[in-house]
Amino acid sequence: MSDSSTSFKVNLVAADRPVWSGEATYAVIPAQSGGMGILINHEPILTVVAKGEVRVKPTQGDDVYFEVNDGFAAFDSNKLTIAVEQCTKGEAK
Amino acid sequence: MASQLAFKSRIESTQSLAKIFKAQEMIAASHIAKARSVALDAKPYSDAIDDAMMSLVAHTKISHPIFEKKEKNNPNVAVMAITADRGMAGAYTSSIIRETEGLLSRLDQDGKKPELYVFGRRGVSYYKYRNRDVEQTWEGDSDKPGVEVAEKISKALLDAYMKPAAKGGVSELYIVFTEFINMVVQKVRILRMLPVELVEHSDAEQEADAALGETVGQDKIPPLYTFEPSAEEVLDAVLPRYVQSRIHECLLTSAASETASRQNAMHTATDNANDLIDELTRKLNASRQASITQELTEIISSADALSKEE
Numbered sequence A: 001m002s003d004s005s006t007s008f009k010v011n012l013v014a015a016d017r018p019v020w021s022g023e024a025t026y027a028v029i030p031a032q033s034g035g036m037g038i039l040i041n042h043e044p045i046l047t048v049v050a051k052g053e054v055r056v057k058p059t060q061g062d063d064v065y066f067e068v069n070d071g072f073a074a075f076d077s078n079k080l081t082i083a084v085e086q087c088t089k090g091e092a093k
Numbered sequence B: 001m002a003s004q005l006a007f008k009s010r011i012e013s014t015q016s017l018a019k020i021f022k023a024q025e026m027i028a029a030s031h032i033a034k035a036r037s038v039a040l041d042a043k044p045y046s047d048a049i050d051d052a053m054m055s056l057v058a059h060t061k062i063s064h065p066i067f068e069k070k071e072k073n074n075p076n077v078a079v080m081a082i083t084a085d086r087g088m089a090g091a092y093t094s095s096i097i098r099e100t101e102g103l104l105s106r107l108d109q110d111g112k113k114p115e116l117y118v119f120g121r122r123g124v125s126y127y128k129y130r131n132r133d134v135e136q137t138w139e140g141d142s143d144k145p146g147v148e149v150a151e152k153i154s155k156a157l158l159d160a161y162m163k164p165a166a167k168g169g170v171s172e173l174y175i176v177f178t179e180f181i182n183m184v185v186q187k188v189r190i191l192r193m194l195p196v197e198l199v200e201h202s203d204a205e206q207e208a209d210a211a212l213g214e215t216v217g218q219d220k221i222p223p224l225y226t227f228e229p230s231a232e233e234v235l236d237a238v239l240p241r242y243v244q245s246r247i248h249e250c251l252l253t254s255a256a257s258e259t260a261s262r263q264n265a266m267h268t269a270t271d272n273a274n275d276l277i278d279e280l281t282r283k284l285n286a287s288r289q290a291s292i293t294q295e296l297t298e299i300i301s302s303a304d305a306l307s308k309e310e
Helices: B002-059 B092-109 B121-129 B147-162 B203-211 B231-309
Strands: A008-014 A018-031 A034-038 A045-049 A052-058 A064-076 A079-089 B076-082 B113-119 B136-138 B172-180 B186-194 B226-228
Touching: A008 A052, A008 B002, A018 A045, A018 A064, A018 A079, A018 B002, A045 B002, A045 B231, A064 B002, A064 B231, A079 B002, B002 B231, B076 B092, B076 B147, B076 B231, B092 B113, B092 B121, B092 B172, B092 B186, B092 B231, B113 B121, B113 B147, B136 B147, B147 B172, B147 B186, B147 B231, B172 B231, B186 B231, B226 B231
Parallel strands: A008 A079, A045 B226, B076 B113, B076 B172, B113 B136
Antiparallel strands: A008 A018, A018 A034, A018 A052, A045 A064, A052 A064, A064 A079, B172 B186
């Protein structure tokens, strides 16, 4: 069950395909100045994504990791969109 | 009889051609599904970029060269034609080339100096054969253009656009491509890609959205964004990707059109080959019948002659 009071929508897309989408309670994106954590009701933001690792904590199941390369992320009305050039599934560290 | 043999060999060769056409048609049909799914897969990314562009435009006073070229009277413009790598696609490449030629002469009349960029082996060989100056060409993958191709092309075109006029920079960029409307209809379009003109949602479209029960009213106003690290840097990061994703879109819809027109052309070719086989078979039968009739006449008349002598 997704709890709408603690979770938000995450949509991770690469240039050639959609990668992951679903409900999450927490996400970390590699902004240029370092990792940026996003929780529900974060202020609307549009940020440049550098090379790094995206971590998403879904409402159910284990955290998912992705290696991403160059792109940007937008968060508004509890919907996080991460659009990157390249994306591969990463490993938990 | 010689003519019968000739008919037979023509029928045989037409039959093998018909088989090839049929196979090509089936190959094209299977590629269509692939081209469609690739286009669908790329859609979320371009949607995300469009959304980001909309919010950037709504919240920043944009003065980026991509929107407005500083050198207004630079006559150099770039024209990019998207053609096919292989033939057997009916009028696909020739209609692209016709439109491109029309555009080039229109630009010439306006006192501009068009530079040509060509994608696809057929278009490249057309211009090479005619010794025309082509600025840059790309070949391969016209039926399944990947992100890498779009990246290469958009980088080259943006470089040309960003260069100052004195160094051979261009002030506008046109793309001639084929829009995939449906399996039967594909339309050649000319798109002015640069400088970018952002299409904001018109009132009519909003009403249409509202009628469909989609988000209405205040949801349409983009929220107040924070830009990280700064609006300019976000703009610098998003804009080239916007152009790249638009070019990729053009390549994808062209690839789908190419495959569809190849399928149509091969279908027509198969039909024509079958018609030809029918006609040749009729002629073969007629000629065989004629030779039988002639033999019969000869036998009967010689028998008649013999019986008269008795």
